[in-house]
Amino acid sequence: MSSWQKVLDTAKDLRNRYHHDGQPLEETFRKICSEKNIELQYAEQGEHTSQKDGKLTITLPLNTSRVRDNFTMAHELGHIFLEHPLNEDGVIHRSGVSTKEEVEANLFAAEFLMPKEQFIEAAKKYNYDEKQLSNEFEVSKTASLVRMSALKLTSK
Structure with a gap:
C-alpha cells in the first residue's frame, strides 16, 4: 500500500x-x-x-x-x-x-x-458550485475549489 x-x-x-x-x-x-x-x-x-x-x-x-x-x-x-x-x-x-x-x-x-465519493456526488448535484459545496461540507469555498481541482471535476 x-x-x-x-x-x-x-x-x-x-x-x-x-x-x-x-x-x-x-x-x-x-x-x-x-x-x-x-x-x-x-x-x-x-x-x-x-x-x-x-x-x-x-x-x-x-x-x-x-x-x-x-x-x-x-x-x-x-x-x-x-x-x-x-x-x-x-x-x-x-x-x-x-x-x-x-x-x-x-x-x-x-x-x-470532503470524502471523494460523497464530494463527487455532491459536485454533480450542485452543478460544481463551490458555494453550495462549501456549505454542504462545512469548508471554505477555496477548499471546495482545491478539492474539485484535485479530483479533476469540472462542469461539463
Whole structure:
C-alpha cells in the first residue's frame, strides 16, 4: 500500500468512526478530542499541534472563520493520526515549507472533510458550485475549489 493510500484510509477510518451524516463537524471534532484526550485551545499564534508531558494540544488561531478552523483542525488531526514526528520543542508546526508531512496532512484533511465519493456526488448535484459545496461540507469555498481541482471535476 502506498503512503498516499495509507493517508486516505486513515482519514476515511477516522471519519467513519466519529462522523455521522447531518452531524456538525464541530461535534465530530469534540468527540475525537474527548476520546483521544486531545486539548483544543485558541491563540494568536495558532495552527499547530504540541505535546507536553504526554498531553496533545491542538492550537487554532483566534481570528479565523469556523470553516477555516474546520480545515485546520482536520489538518492537525492528520498530523496526530498519521503519527508525524514532533520537533525538539514537542511541536508540529507549519513552517511554510511544503514537506511530505504537510502534504499528507492536507490530503488527510481533504479526505476527512470532503470524502471523494460523497464530494463527487455532491459536485454533480450542485452543478460544481463551490458555494453550495462549501456549505454542504462545512469548508471554505477555496477548499471546495482545491478539492474539485484535485479530483479533476469540472462542469461539463
